Amino acid sequence: MTDIDRVDGLVKATGAARYAADHRFDDLAHGHLVLSTIGKGTITSMDVAAARRAPGVLAVFTPFDALPLHGPITIGLAPILGESRLPLQQPGDRSVGYHGQIIGLVIARTWEQARDAAALFKTEYAAQQPQASLRDGTPEALPQWKRMEILADGVRGIDEALESSHAVAGGTYSQPPKHHNAMEPHATVAIWQGERLTLHSATQGPAAHSWEMAAALGVEEKNVHVVCPHVGGAFGGKATTWAPAVLAAAAARECGVPVKIVVTREQLYTVTGHRPAVYQTVRIGAARDGAVNAVKFDAVSSVSRAGGVVEFPGRVALTAYKTPNLYVDNRGVQLDFPPSTIMRAPTDEPGSFAMESAMDELAVELGMDPIELRLKNDLIVAFPRPPEESRSLPFSSKHLDECYRVGAERFGWDKRRATPGTVRDGDWLIGLGMSAGVLGASRSPYAMRVMFRANGTVAVDTASADLGTGLRTVLAAVCADSLGIPVAKVKAGLGDSTLPVERSTPYSGYGAVGSGSTGKAAPAVREVAQAATKALIEHAITHARSPFQGMDPAGVRYEDGVLRAGDRAVGFGELLTLTGTREMGASEVSKPEPGPSQYTFASFVAHFCEVRVNRWTREPRLSRFLAIADAGAIVNVKTARGQIAGSVAFGVGHALLEGTRIEAATGRTANANLADYLIPTNADLPNIEVHFLNHPDTALSPVGARGIGELGTIGSAAAVANAIYNATGKRVRDLPITIDKLLA
Incomplete structure (x- = not known):
């Protein structure tokens, strides 16, 4: 058990940490979402002529002028965690299912120009009465989970058991829908370079986000790279891919320029999920x-x-x-x-x-x-x-x-x-x-990489994310303890879809969800650190320029950052420098014990x-x-x-x-x-x-x-x-x- 400061505390406190919306590029365009103003119905017409003529506008997308997408996203947990459709994906898809649904997107040179043009939309609807009251709809409630009833011998039903009790207490407890309200809003910056897409996106799982984005855009997964070294809170709201990220990437592809979409605080209440009532x-x-x-x-x-x-x-x-x-x-x-x-x-x-x-x-x-x-x-x-x-x-x-x-x-x-x-x-x-x-x-399989480096540091990397929870600090602390070196010598890498990831379960790639990061990552770090130590010793006894070359591996031991054999003692950084090796270690998947x-x-x-x-x-x-x-x-x-x-x-x-x-x-x-x-x-x-x-x-x-x-x-x-x-x-x-x- 340690009690150390956050290893990323300084960059966050000084403003040096870069979040998704902080990334700027030459020729960057900005997107603004247009949302429905009815709770249910059909769009009968959209007049966007004034928006197209507005200053700085590059493109306007609507259900009548759609972006090419491949929705809905059906891989991983996306069908469970997110919306069942993607907006603006089919010409003529004019249905409105809820108040605040995305019905348009404006791309312009500045955010203000995109916002002002979005205000020029003139939309007509054939509105219907939405059903929006849980209390009114309760009599029509449908089973969502198999009912469970466990009864003692001789008891015919749960009500009989309650009636036979000396005291009975309880009542009806209710709560309204709730929203995550993370400090950092959902934001995406999308940059295409040929067939390759780079996304600076606020997400809890960079790997899963890249896979879901590839599915929505109809491209190969290897061509989507998600980068999110810092995430300003999520609480589950950034576990899956939401429409604004998909629209940013699709619009960037159509317009031929990098596109940034930052969801406004008001829009977050309808386009990125909530806790049910x-x-x-x-x-x-x-x-x-x-x-x-x-x-x-x-x-x-x-x-x-x-x-x-x-x-x-x-x-x-x-x-x-x-x-x-x-x-x-x-x-x-x-x-x-x-x-x-x-x-x-x-x-x-x-x-x-x-x-x-x-x-x-x-x-x-x-x-x-x-x-x-x-x-x-x-x-x-x-x-x-x-x-x-x-x-x-x-x-x-x-x-x-x-x-x-x-x-x-x-x-x-x-x-x-x-x-x-x-x-x-x-x-x-x-x-x-x-x-x-x-x-x-x-505990489930978890991919981790631990690499000794010639500059005397150790890198520990996994394709998860630090949402402000301290996972980066946990990785560094466990790695340092496992290898017997100072925490300052460990560089923890997170927030990149190209880092090690395991993909054998539906939850794979979703990173920091379900309070599972430390419980899964910590044993993985310790296990892979041991494998990295073995790889370092093997390198030491086999490389021609190593002081330990030709020795029996049983006679070479690793202690607190130093390889020792007899009267020889060489730090791992010095060893790798002598052998001209930039880094040496292991990348493995840590797994729990097999069987139920x-x-x-x-x-x-x-x-x-x-x-x-x-x-x-x-x-x-x-x-x-x-x-x-x-x-x-x-x-x-x-x-x-x-x-x-x-x-x-x-x-x-x-x-x-x-x-x-x-x-x-x-x-x-x-x-x-x-x-x-x-x-x-x-x-x-x-x-x-x-x-x-x-x-x-x-x-x-x-x-x-x-x-x-x-x-x-x-x-x-x-x-x-x-x-x-x-x-x-x-x-x-x-x-x-x-x-x-x-x-x-």
């Missing part, structure tokens, strides 16, 4: 002593007719608490929405809010401490998780009970009053709340929250927050702490501020800007304390690290809601928790 009805029954007897979890998610993901919140019940009777159902309502996609902790974030709120309500009903109730029902063997796992498997390493105990002591949980509204500080009501979270973990796993892998967190609610205005404020994480081995404490604190802030935003407001009558996003779509600022957040147990999970990998990027988001909204209940006695089940709901 969710309604969840959860009921938990328990015996008098708190032993959970039954869990019924019925969830409904919005489903965009334009494509994308569906939330399965009920799946959280499969790794949450033990019960002899379990019912889980996930249904979807098809809506005329923009496409949905994954967003930090998909399924787990909304599901944990419902599950952990219901557990808090059960604790109140039973008169039990919320921690005591959770300890009583600690789950050791997870339920089957179809389709990926049909067996009930024990957790490989679980110390959530320790998280509860450590957190309770550090937070002063014993000072909590169970009766709501009894702790005051002047005009402020003070409440304490807690919750738990579970984040699935896994015997365990369920997961990371765990216990959240503790203190809120202050004004007794007159009902304004809620966070005053303290503590997260205790059991996430396996922690590779670098500083970046890991930032990940947990950042994801907790994400959850706080969901609890108190965030929500996309869709006008039911029009399908329009009413708050598509950062003035009206509220996210937490420093003023909204206390110091978020993070503590790691640091128990390596060696059943998952020799390094023992598991994912943490999404962990803090899971359950944190519930901790806030539970604390607000403890302060006020008001249970709010509809996020975000706003003043009007607390006053109602």
Whole structure:
């Protein structure tokens, strides 16, 4: 476990880091998207004559003057994560499926010229009434996931199990659609050189992005090169290829000049995905002593007719608490929405809010401490998780009970009053709340390259991306530790589709997704570093100009950057210089142990929250927050702490501020800007304390690290809601928790 600064911290802090939109080229043109202003219908006419005549305009593309594309993208995860069609791909494709759909593109010499010309479009529609309300469509919800019902012997149904329980608690928990709002908007700069395309594009997976772009453009994959050394946040929103990137490349090919498209903040709300809206009805029954007897979890998610993901919140019940009777159902309502996609902790974030709120309500009903109730029902063997796992498997390493105990002591949980509204500080009501979270973990094949260089440095490279998470620092730290050299001597390479990538699974090439980067990359670095050391020794004993030439490999050892044999000691940089070799090492695919796993892998967190609610205005404020994480081995404490604190802030935003407001009558996003779509600022957040147990999970990998990027988001909204209940006695089940709901 290390605790080092980010290796790319200086270039980011000084502005030297170049993001996608920072790239400029001679003759660069700019694109501006034109979006539909109806929620459903057909385009009857488009008058773009004035736009074509506008100053600086190079080209105008519409459904009547389309770009040649090969859509939809059907490879990899694109059909699951993104839109089911590409815009402007067929002349005459005039259908509009949602408000804010791309219906035109202007290419001009400057961004301002493109924007001004786009405003000159005159579009007529035959409009239809969109279906844009999840609540109104719930009666028509369709199954999206195989219903699961596990019953104890003699129990005829889940409702019977609930009725036989001493206490039953729960309710309907809802939350609106949400948007990623990464600091860096989606941006692409496309440059063609003959048949070869170079893309400076904001993406989580440069390799998969290159493959998807090649499919959309109808070119060979080897001719598409994606470069993204720095990405300014993503949260799942940049996992797949979205239409603006495809349009930039297609327009650059048509116009014969480099083209840049930077999606405006308002446009991001419709053209690059969102988290679906969710309604969840959860009921938990328990015996008098708190032993959970039954869990019924019925969830409904919005489903965009334009494509994308569906939330399965009920799946959280499969790794949450033990019960002899379990019912889980996930249904979807098809809506005329923009496409949905994954967003930090998909399924787990909304599901944990419902599950952990219901557990808090059960604790109140039973008169039990919320921690005591959770300890009583600690789950050791997870339920089957179809389709990926049909067996009930024990957790490989679980110390959530320790998280509860450590957190309770550090937070002063014993000072909590169970009766709501009894702790005051002047005009402020003070409440304490807690919750738990579970984040699935896994390990899959991962490609890595480690090369010793003649200049005394080591390069470690893989075709993933650093979204601000600290992966570049993790690679450097693990490589340095594996080779016994200073971190400053390691140069970590990321954000390039030509770097090593493995392609044996549907998830291959998607880089930094699913909190899997450290858990997969760290063991790969260690394994390939060992292979690189062997290659270096082999080079030393076989090269004619090597001081070790002809020696027995068993007598040559590598220690802390130096090759030693008898009284000879030569640093690897000096050796490669003597042999005239620029670099030497290994490029391999690290793979987990073959065969089915015997365990369920997961990371765990216990959240503790203190809120202050004004007794007159009902304004809620966070005053303290503590997260205790059991996430396996922690590779670098500083970046890991930032990940947990950042994801907790994400959850706080969901609890108190965030929500996309869709006008039911029009399908329009009413708050598509950062003035009206509220996210937490420093003023909204206390110091978020993070503590790691640091128990390596060696059943998952020799390094023992598991994912943490999404962990803090899971359950944190519930901790806030539970604390607000403890302060006020008001249970709010509809996020975000706003003043009007607390006053109602």
